[in-house]
Amino acid sequence: MTAVSVRNLWMEYGNQIVLERIDFDVAPHSFVSLVGPSGCGKSTFLRLLLSQEHATRGEILVDGAPLAPNPEPDRGVVFQKYSVFPHLTALDNVMLGLEFERGGLSGRLHGRARRRAREEAMEYLEGVGLGDAASKYxxxxxxxxxxxxxxxxxxxxxxxxxLLDEPFGALDPGIRSEVHDLMLRLWWETKMTVFMVTHDLREAFYLGTRVIAFDRVRKREEELERYGATIAFDTPSDPAPFVKELAAKDVAA
Ligand SMILES: Nc1ncnc2c1ncn2[C@@H]1O[C@H](COP(=O)(O)OP(=O)(O)O)[C@@H](O)[C@H]1O
Ligand SMILES: [Mg+2]
Structure with missing residues (x-):
């Protein structure tokens, strides 16, 4: 289980301060919902957590150690759209992650290693209810x-x-609540720490164990460049009833 500490983080693009004085600690196995107005730096913050970009000041610690300077498989990401490759089947899309990790420079696996990766990918597809769709594009x-x-x-x-960047924003409400419960179950089982950006406050409170809002304190036009967004509120959120069911099952088992 993984703790994350954000220490006095600032992010500037040229003269524009996007984030300033972002400072908080996340307990292991948290589900952090990040909310805030469009353009306040939520996606930027996720890119910093991924090491796709680097903060201009401050630091991020994972279990007390500085974040690795480059993206690594210990941090995964799902975007609202276009996370999957259109020219690969569902199964190949899932296998791809393993091929890059294990396939060396060619990014390909052969023989036994490939069969093993296939089986593993099938397990994950089944885990998200897509076992029957393995060969579909x-x-x-x-x-x-x-x-x-x-x-x-x-x-x-x-x-x-x-890291989830508005991952459920484009889904119909019925499907959305199904995928919510899937996400909660996977989060519960894997014990990972999740950061999810969302526009939807109900979703933020339903899924999150904590809800953090970024916002600019000063909003006058002439101040926009000189002040970044910072933490406007930070509040714990009760786990969804579904999580309480999962927890109760664990206790019973
Ligand atoms: N690579 C970049 N270069 C310059 N400005 C950027 C870059 N990425 C983001 N920004 C600016 O940072 C601000 C925050 O963007 P973003 O993190 O995408 O906001 P959010 O995800 O909260 O809507 C915006 O003003 C955006 O224009
Ligand atoms: Mg964004």
Missing amino acids: PSALSGGMQQRLAIAQALIKKPRIL
Whole structure:
């Protein structure tokens, strides 16, 4: 289980301060929902957690050690759209993660290693309810199925930290609540720490164990460049009833 500490983090692009004085500690196995107005730096913050970009000041610690300077499989990500490759079947999309990790420079696996990776990928597909869709291409899958595929693709690398950038925003309400419960179950089983950006406050409180809002304190036009967003509120959130059921099952087992 993974703790994350953010220490006085600042992110600036040229003269524009996007984030300033971001400072908080996340307990192991948290589900952190990040909310805030469009453009306040939520996606930027996820990119910092992924090491796709680097903060101009401050630091991020994972279990007390500085974050690795480059993206690594210990951190996975799912976006709202386009996380999966259209020219690969569902199964190949999930296997891809393992091929890059284990296939060396060619990114390919052969023989036994390939069969093993196939089996593992099938397990993950089944885990997200896509066992029957293994040979389908993403274009033949509904939006909810594509998102479940993207989740399987991220999880097969067994990330300790999962970053979700508005992952459920494009889903219909019925499908969305199904995928919510899937996400909660996977989060519960893997014990990973999740950061999820969302526009939807109900979703933020339903899924999150904690809800953090970024916002600018000063909003006058002439101040926009000089002040970044910081933490506007930070509040614990009760686990969803579904999580309480999962916890009760664990106790019973
Ligand atoms: N690579 C970049 N170069 C310059 N400015 C950027 C870059 N990435 C993001 N920004 C700016 O940082 C601010 C925050 O963007 P973003 O993190 O995407 O916000 P959010 O995800 O909260 O909507 C925006 O003003 C955006 O224009
Ligand atoms: Mg964004």
